[in-house]
Amino acid sequence: xxxxxxxxxxxxxxxxxxxxxxxxxxxxxxxxxxxxxxxxxxxxxxxxxxxxxxxxxxxxxxxxxxxxxxxxxxxxxxxxxxxxxxxxxxxxxxxxxxxxxxxxxxxxxxxxxxxxxxxxxxxxxxxxxxxxxxxxxxxxxxxxxxxxxxxxxxxxxxxxxxxxxxxxxxxxxxxxxxxxxxxxxxxxxxxxxxxxxxxxxxxxxxxxxxxxxxxxxxxxxxxxxxxxxxxxxxxxxxxxxxxxxxxxxxxxxxxxxxxxxxxxxxxxxxxxxxxxxxxxxxxxxxxxxxxxxxxxxxxxxxxxxxxxxxxxxxxxxxxxxxxxxxxxxxxxxxxxxxxxxxxxxxxxxxxxxxxxxxxxxxxxxxxxxxxxxxxxxxxxxxxxxxxxxxxxxxxxxxxxxxxxxxxxxxxxxxxxxxxxxxxxxxxxxxxxxxxxxxxxxxxxxxxx
Amino acid sequence: xxxxxxxxxxxxxxxxxxxxxxxxxxxxxxxxxxxxxxxxxxxxxxxxxxxxxxxxxxxxxxxxxxxxxxxxxxxxxxxxxxxxxxxxxxxxxxxxxxxxxxxxxxxxxxxxxxxxxxxxxxxxxxxxxxxxxxxxxxxxxxxxxxxxxxxxxxxxxxxxxxxxxxxxxxxxxxxxxxxxxxxxxxxxxxxxxxxxxxxxxxxxxxxxxxxxxxxxxxxxxxxxxxxxxxxxxxxxxxxxxxxxxxxxxxxxxxxxxxxxxxx
Numbered sequence: 001x002x003x004x005x006x007x008x009x010x011x012x013x014x015x016x017x018x019x020x021x022x023x024x025x026x027x028x029x030x031x032x033x034x035x036x037x038x039x040x041x042x043x044x045x046x047x048x049x050x051x052x053x054x055x056x057x058x059x060x061x062x063x064x065x066x067x068x069x070x071x072x073x074x075x076x077x078x079x080x081x082x083x084x085x086x087x088x089x090x091x092x093x094x095x096x097x098x099x100x101x102x103x104x105x106x107x108x109x110x111x112x113x114x115x116x117x118x119x120x121x122x123x124x125x126x127x128x129x130x131x132x133x134x135x136x137x138x139x140x141x142x143x144x145x146x147x148x149x150x151x152x153x154x155x156x157x158x159x160x161x162x163x164x165x166x167x168x169x170x171x172x173x174x175x176x177x178x179x180x181x182x183x184x185x186x187x188x189x190x191x192x193x194x195x196x197x198x199x200x201x202x203x204x205x206x207x208x209x210x211x212x213x214x215x216x217x218x219x220x221x222x223x224x225x226x227x228x229x230x231x232x233x234x235x236x237x238x239x240x241x242x243x244x245x246x247x248x249x250x251x252x253x254x255x256x257x258x259x260x261x262x263x264x265x266x267x268x269x270x271x272x273x274x275x276x277x278x279x280x281x282x283x284x285x286x287x288x289x290x291x292x293x294x295x296x297x298x299x300x301x302x303x304x305x306x307x308x309x310x311x312x313x314x315x316x317x318x319x320x321x322x323x324x325x326x327x328x329x330x331x332x333x334x335x336x337x338x339x340x341x342x343x344x345x346x347x348x349x350x351x352x353x354x355x356x357x358x359x360x361x362x363x364x365x366x367x368x369x370x371x372x373x374x375x376x377x378x379x380x381x382x383x384x385x386x387x388x389x390x391x392x393x394x395x396x397x398x399x400x401x402x403x404x405x406x407x408x409x410x411x412x413x414x415x416x417x418x419x420x421x422x423x424x425x426x427x428x429x430x431x432x433x434x435x436x437x438x439x440x441x442x443x444x445x446x447x448x
Numbered sequence: 449x450x451x452x453x454x455x456x457x458x459x460x461x462x463x464x465x466x467x468x469x470x471x472x473x474x475x476x477x478x479x480x481x482x483x484x485x486x487x488x489x490x491x492x493x494x495x496x497x498x499x500x501x502x503x504x505x506x507x508x509x510x511x512x513x514x515x516x517x518x519x520x521x522x523x524x525x526x527x528x529x530x531x532x533x534x535x536x537x538x539x540x541x542x543x544x545x546x547x548x549x550x551x552x553x554x555x556x557x558x559x560x561x562x563x564x565x566x567x568x569x570x571x572x573x574x575x576x577x578x579x580x581x582x583x584x585x586x587x588x589x590x591x592x593x594x595x596x597x598x599x600x601x602x603x604x605x606x607x608x609x610x611x612x613x614x615x616x617x618x619x620x621x622x623x624x625x626x627x628x629x630x631x632x633x634x635x636x637x638x639x640x641x642x643x644x645x646x647x648x649x650x651x652x653x654x655x656x657x658x659x660x661x662x663x664x665x666x667x668x669x670x671x672x673x674x675x676x677x678x679x680x681x682x683x684x685x686x687x688x689x690x691x692x693x694x695x696x697x698x699x700x701x702x703x704x705x706x707x708x709x710x711x
Binding site: 036040041042048227232234270278279280300304312322 | 556
């Protein structure tokens with residue numbers, strides 16, 4: 001019985017082994033390619049290794065299939081055997097991995113089958129430079145709109161003056177006929193005065209309206225000085241945050257990497273762009289044109305770096321005057337804030353970056369969760385201290401998120417408990433300790 | 449009646465002129481008026497401040513013509529006076545391979561001669577960053593939590609949060625060819641080299657993460673490969689295996705088939 005069982009086991013294992021190796025053989029060339037080759041090769045783009053589309057045909061023409069398979073197994077052996085392989089081996093600076101006996105010949109060929117079955121998407125979607133042209137058009141429209149107003153104003157002024165002139169001449173004629181001396185010598189100003197006096201009710205009301213309107217405009221103008229809300233300067237490259245942070249899930253801190261250790265969150269240098277864009281060339285012509293600007297800046301000619309670099313001069317979006325000290329590290333690392341709490345949800349920002357309005361910030365989930373509701377314009381002092389009053393400093397979030405700062409806030413809580421318990425309980429009246437209560441409203445925290 | 453018409457006419461003129469004056473918005477690229485421009489820009493040069501545009505006046509001499517740049521070669525930031533910390537930050541002992549000039553844009557920097565493959569040399573490097581013991585629970589938690597955050601911010605969009613090479617960039621097929629860490633045969637020294645100088649399609653990350661952070665990431669990657677890495681059990685195991693194993697982490701990295709992203 002036991003012997004039989006052993007035999008059974010053996011049989012089952014053999015069957016399993018056979019089916020296993022069968023499935024391995026039938027494995028899709030695409031899967032093999034993605035798992036093993038795609039690190040260096042792309043069907044249509046040169047990367048670390050050359051592009052592979054059409055490679056098999058070239059080898060069949062110049063060498064044979066066996067040499068190609070041998071190349072995959074060990075390129076040095078192949079180079080020793082065939083002059084074509086020898087010639088190919090000088091193509092790239094870096095040596096290809098020798099895959100040895102990892103795959104059967106069929107599997108290697110299945111990879112090439114998969115590559116040859118790929119169709120290049122050259123992105124000739126007909127989009128053209130439509131985006132750029134459109135942008136120009138709207139700009140033109142806006143400026144021509146201004147001109148229309150000025151032209152209208154000129155036309156109105158001409159009509160009014162002309163009508164006034166005709167009326168005056170008619171009056172002169174009338175005076176000549178009727179012989180009314182007084183009216184004949186009256187100047188424009190005299191006439192206006194006379195007219196104004198006759199209609200003093202309407203003129204007074206009108207003047208009041210105009211004065212109030214001007215005052216309101218003046219104050220609105222004064223209040224809008226240095227309000228950055230909605231400020232959206234143009235950029236040398238129309239950078240869509242939505243594609244990067246949204247679709248591709250890149251963390252803000254990857255590109256703006258100094259945010260955790262510096263006062264400013266850096267604008268990434270072009271080598272950071274190239275970490276991905278060396279491979280990502282864009283599908284639409286519009287995208288390709290934008291990415292080409294990165295290549296020009298980095299000195300990448302599609303194959304290699306040429307060393308001829310050119311800076312991209314970005315326009316700064318969030319400006320704070322020098323008399324305000326703001327530190328990103330303090331807010332991101334110590335305070336544990338989410339970038340979106342001040343900068344809005346950039347994962348949905350399709351256009352270039354802008355200073356989000358406080359209404360947009362109020363819609364950010366992290367602000368809703370933290371119970372922060374802004375009423376003042378973004379980047380104004382009112383906006384800063386509003387948050388310093390509403391935000392919570394609790395050991396809870398800090399303990400989970402930032403263990404390294406735990407001791408600092410623990411210390412503050414402990415000192416309060418020890419030395420000023422009544423103050424501490426006053427702080428905790430609203431069940432939280434806010435930055436304001438720990439000095440976040442002291443002038444010298446930000447102005448010094 | 450005529451008078452009324454004229455009043456309406458003059459009011460219309462006033463309204464139109466207000467509109468026209470109000471529409472003088474100016475340059476959309478200018479941040480606008482400032483209250484006290486002389487308090488807006490530091491006399492000391494600050495990052496990302498365009499000194500060419502002060503008080504609505506343009507000064508072409510001072511205008512920003514540069515963007516963020518990679519740090520100059522050989523610069524060592526100040527990292528305090530803790531010798532252990534400073535030791536970690538000393539310049540990396542391996543130069544980049546010669547081909548990195550063209551593949552990774554390392555112009556104007558001293559590279560290793562063609563005959564020396566520094567990636568191979570880096571294989572025997574050991575991680576100088578000591579791991580906190582599991583018994584020191586606060587430091588232990590803080591270290592691994594910090595390492596995870598670092599990994600998620602800097603690596604996970606391609607390599608995936610589990611290191612399986614399946615981050616969001618790969619999942620939506622924006623990018624191709626990121627390997628599963630399991631399929632990469634690299635020692636910890638080579639992991640550092642690859643992050644520092646780049647490897648294959650991956651660019652150099654030395655301008656983003658400093659050496660201490662890279663060594664932290666190297667620890668974290670090894671923990672992704674072996675969930676016991678850095679725990680008390682792991683230490684004990686490594687001890688019992690004696691000198692021959694030279695630490696579990698190396699053996700672990702080489703357990704795969706040896707088909708790295710070489711080449």
